[in-house]
């Protein structure tokens with residue numbers, strides 16, 4: 001099973017070896033999709049994979065450690081009305097979640113490929129891409 | 134500067150007036166630029182020149198040199214506005230009493246790029262109410278010193294989009310060899326040649342289908358932001374002296390047009406406030422121009438494809454006027470999604486929406502075919518002898534030489 005989680009840290013929690021512990025103690029595979037952490041805490045988007053039971057225990061561990069945990073199904077959303085299909089995003093999206101349909105010349109957003117890295121957010125001129133964190 | 138402009142028409146053909154009358158009677162053969170190029174591929178130039186009357190072109194992109202003027206009518210007691218703000222964005226009020234001009238790239242005092250002049254123009258087009266504040270030094274005829282109210286397209290007398298430079302004929306492309314992300318009017322340029330951006334609808338672009346301005350000129354009626362508008366002058370920075378292909382297609386930014394149209398006719402589908410992070414606000418605007426196929430030369434011009442149009446990719450890492458060229462490329466290469474720069478495969482982004490450009494060409498074709506949109510002959514041609522001068526720091530004597 002795989003889940004994407006948004007983690008919110010306070011300054012104390014940001015010093016804990018959280019991802020290491022999730023792997024070492026709960027046998028979870030952790031993939032960091034996005035991290036914005038400094039001395040005053042921060043945010044992180046991770047994808048964890050493992051048994052459902054282990055994921056649940058891992059989340060409990062995070063909560064006990066004082067980390068805000070929120071699962072996300074959808075990290076990034078596109079406002080289809082706002083999108084002008086300009087294509088600014090297609091060369092900067094690292095996973096090709098945003099790509100050009102050669103036939104219609106529309107820009108397609110493939111949510112399954114999106115890793116919520118956020119690179120497209122401030123690159124999109126009409127601000128059609130929105131990160132739900 | 135050496136000019137490489139080939140001579141004008143060589144073959145006799147149809148007249149502008151004939152084509153226009155045929156179109157108004159609903160008898161003209163109208164094709165979009167996409168359809169016309171396909172038609173030429175299968176039927177050749179001669180047949181295309183004979184059978185097709187009008188080709189519709191289109192472009193949708195960030196057009197910074199845009200803005201709108203408004204006339205609000207008079208308050209009671211009246212005010213001669215000296216400073217004015219529309220939703221907090223300063224508008225130029227130095228014309229008479231209640232006329233202001235709002236520039237698309239104008240920002241408020243905090244430099245909030247998420248909401249600039251262009252966004253206010255879009256709000257107007259969407260029918261929203263916009264807060265108008267103005268101040269003045271009172272006069273005996275205009276005693277009011279301050280006004281704070283709401284206006285919308287319903288309350289305003291004239292709301293006119295008037296842009297000094299749109300629809301650039303060809304445009305430079307951009308990439309970045311530096312080690313940091315650059316935020317530019319060409320979008321986000323990733324470090325170490327991480328991407329390249331370009332900004333032209335290429336073979337669909339109006340002035341690239343009429344490279345020597347034979348049919349697009351002052352007085353041409355155009356599709357502007359979803360309504361009708363006109364070409365009112367050459368665009369600023371008009372520059373004919375650039376290198377061209379034997380067919381006259383410029384290899385660098387060359388001509389452009391100044392345009393004007395009634396904002397009240399426009400739609401938010403083609404008038405959009407945009408933000409280029411750490412660069413500023415700008416207006417996403419759709420323009421479409423019909424091109425009459427007067428003769429074989431015009432047919433040849435409109436048969437141009439992305440393979441025949443080239444531009445240069447400049448290195449935006451260099452913060453000077455003369456940026457180094459990284460590669461010469463065609464729009465076909467840019468459009469393939471990847472270009473070769475110094476042996477590296479670099480992903481590309483268009484910036485200009487080909488999807489919307491095509492939609493504009495389609496809409497324009499439909500309204501010409503229905504007789505709703507009347508194709509007009511220019512009252513004066515655009516110049517063929519303009520150069521583009523730089524701005525250098527000099528003293529008063531040097532400036533007069």
Ligand code: SF4
Nearest residue numbers: 083084086087089124
């Ligand atoms: S940058 Fe934004 S507007 Fe342009 S294609 Fe991507 S999502 Fe659409």
Ligand code: SF4
Nearest residue numbers: 093114115117118120
């Ligand atoms: S956040 Fe944007 S840039 Fe990042 S993977 Fe998703 S779509 Fe691509």
